[in-house]
Amino acid sequence: MLYFSKLRIITIFLLSLVFILIASSNLFNFDNKFLNKKINLGLDLQGGSYLLLEIDNTPVIEQKLQNLTTTIRNYFKEKNIRIKNLKLLDQQIIFSVDDDFKQTILDEFNNQESDLNPYYPRFKKHQLDIIEKDNIFYVSFSDQGIVKLKTSSQDQALEIVRRRIDEIGTNEPNILKRGNDRILVELPGLDDPMRIKSLLGKTANLTFRFVTNNQEDSFGTEKLKYADTSEEATVSKRIILSGDNLLDAQPRMNSETNETVVSFTLDRVGAKRFGKATSTGIGKQLAIVLDGKIISAPVIRDTIASGSGQISGGFTFQSATDLALLLRSGALPAPMNIIEERTVGPDLGQDSINAGMIALAIGFVLVIIFIFTKYKIFGLITNVTLIINLFLLIGILTIFEATLTLPGIAGIILTVGMAVDANVLIFERIKEELKNEKNNLIAFDSGYTKSRTAILDANITTLLAAIILFFMGSGPIKGFSLTLGIGIFTTLFSVYFIARLLTVLYVSKNKEKEGLI
Missing domain, CATH: 1.20.1640.10 (Multidrug efflux transporter AcrB transmembrane domain)
Structure with missing residues (x-):
């Protein structure tokens, strides 16, 4: 009515x-x-930056298979099953066996209850391809396993990209998935994307490792370059600490040397490991490695049991701020490449x-x-x-x-x-x-x-x-x-x-x- x-x-x-x-x-x-x-x-009204990032999952796949390689070796050794020529090649684990052990190994791989691989429950049948030909085994991720691995990497990368951008304080960023290996980033109001590109292009994989001259280190060694020079140092592959153990990282000014540093705080597990490593490694150089390059390698003078320390490396305040931001936000699961970028002017x-x-x-x-x-x-x-x-x-x-x-x-x-x-x-x-x-x-x-x-x-x-x-x-x-x-x-x-x-x-x-x- x-x-x-x-x-x-x-x-x-x-x-x-x-x-x-x-x-x-x-x-x-x-x-x-x-x-x-x-x-x-x-972005189309205010102006800003558009970035399309692609995740390079090759290192992730190789890392997973490398872990599986170690597990296969140890598992069959405990079972007294002899395998030969175990190697990782072209994203495949390859090894050979004698006729006596072929069926036993096939049974182990096909047994869903097997504890052969700690990752295996997440990649059960149809996610690992196991092919046997002339007593040679070829183990690789199936297409479904690759898709799941890429999706997992993308989810992790998306969250870390969001953390890094939020730390900078960009207004109303738009961060979206594209397919299963790309991330779209729209940053309204940002017409100078160089800093963002620098931050998003770094994996920020931080590790602490000892510098060693012993080429027969039981964990293996590798040569790494310093970030600011062309010099190299041989470091152990044994990781004392990783970025996962960091609770916080902040730029600071060292009052004694008047140098800009990044101070960090470790969690309980990290503090315990760091204390043990510094107590047994007095006199040794501890390399601080970021994305495969040595930032600094200070000599350990005393035990550090407080769970906190400093990273020095000739930083400006801006570079120290960015490094602290990267460490706080965590390491990307895989490297990312910027495959498309556009800047819309105001x-x-x-x-x-x-x-x-x-x-x-x-x-x-x-x-x-x-x-x-x-x-x-x-x-x-x-x-x-x-x-x-x-x-x-x-x-x-x-x-x-x-x-x-x-x-x-x-x-x-x-x-x-x-x-x-x-x-x-x-x-x-x-x-x-x-x-x-x-x-x-x-x-x-x-x-x-x-x-x-x-x-x-x-x-x-x-x-x-x-x-x-x-x-x-x-x-x-x-x-x-x-x-x-x-x-x-x-x-x-x-x-x-x-x-x-x-x-x-x-x-x-x-x-x-x-x-x-």
């Missing part, structure tokens, strides 16, 4: 006023925290804003003129409703501090069109009702009631499409679907509450007047 209680009228008025105030916070600054929120501008972003706003203004003005010409006073009501509808939509986006993109502006423009469409359906239906009904109140009420099904059908199907686009689409498509989806709800509210209320107020005062519409 064309009736609104005083409570409903007050509620509609207050709700509209609140959203108008919230939307206005994008133009004015308020002291109130709730009213001081703003819509963030996306001038281009402003051009996009201007183009979008001009399109919105032109479309809005044309709609207002058409509706007013066609429906007179009810066209004016529709136009007022359209303006309030825009405030409702912008107010909701402001509450959630959403990121507005150019496709998002397109969604707002489409919302204006859908709001007009709903009003046109209602008014045309009212015209038909007035042909058979002389009572204006009944005709208007019937017009709203009988057009409801068509309006709901149109908006619900559009909403379903918006939901699918949001969950299946990428960043720009998500922005379009988000504003469109919210716009559908604000349109229905504005049509059936605000426009209907204003229509009721007018028709009630002119219920005897002929030719209202």
Whole structure:
């Protein structure tokens, strides 16, 4: 019925006023925290940097297989099963056996309860390919196993990339998966991506190892270069500590040497290992290795049992800050390469804003003129409703501090069109009702009631499409679907509450007047 209680009228008025105030916070600054929120501008509007990173999973696959190689050797040694020529080649573990042991080994690999490999429960059948030919075994990850390993690496890398970017304080970064080995990073407002590229391009794999001259070290040795010189040092492959044992890392100024250093704090396990290593290694050099290069190799003068220490290496304060950030955020599971990068300047972003706003203004003005010409006073009501509808939509986006993109502006423009469409359906239906009904109140009420099904059908199907686009689409498509989806709800509210209320107020005062519409 064309009736609104005083409570409903007050509620509609207050709700509209609140959203108008919230939307206005994008133009004015308020002291109130709730009213001081703003819509963030996306990369295409604000300008910024776009980076597409690709994860190199080759070292991860080789590391997993290397661990499995060691496990196979030790496991079959304990079982008194002789295997020969065990090696890792082209991402395959290869070894040969005598005829007497072939079936036993096949049984071990095919036994799902076997403790052959500590990783094996995660890569059960269909994830490890085991091929035997002429008493030679070939063990490798299956296609499914590779996909799972890549997905796991991507999830870890995504979290660490997010930590590193959040530490810098970039406003509203957009970090998304692409496939199973790529990560998309959008950084609005950042027009100099060099520091970000440097931080994201480093694996930040930190280890502490002893420098040794003993080539027959039981753990093996390797030659590594210093980060700041071309000199080399031979270090043991035995890892005393890794970055996993770090609790915190911060840049500091050493008061004694007036040198910028990175101070670190270890967890309980790391402190115990560090204390033991420094107590038994007094006089030795302890190499601090980051991503395969020696940062520094200080001589141990005394036992360090406090679980804290310093990394020196001729750092500037900026480089020390970045190193501390990398260590705090953790090591990437695999190296990442930047395969695509784009920088959108603020001038281009402003051009996009201007183009979008001009399109919105032109479309809005044309709609207002058409509706007013066609429906007179009810066209004016529709136009007022359209303006309030825009405030409702912008107010909701402001509450959630959403990121507005150019496709998002397109969604707002489409919302204006859908709001007009709903009003046109209602008014045309009212015209038909007035042909058979002389009572204006009944005709208007019937017009709203009988057009409801068509309006709901149109908006619900559009909403379903918006939901699918949001969950299946990428960043720009998500922005379009988000504003469109919210716009559908604000349109229905504005049509059936605000426009209907204003229509009721007018028709009630002119219920005897002929030719209202």
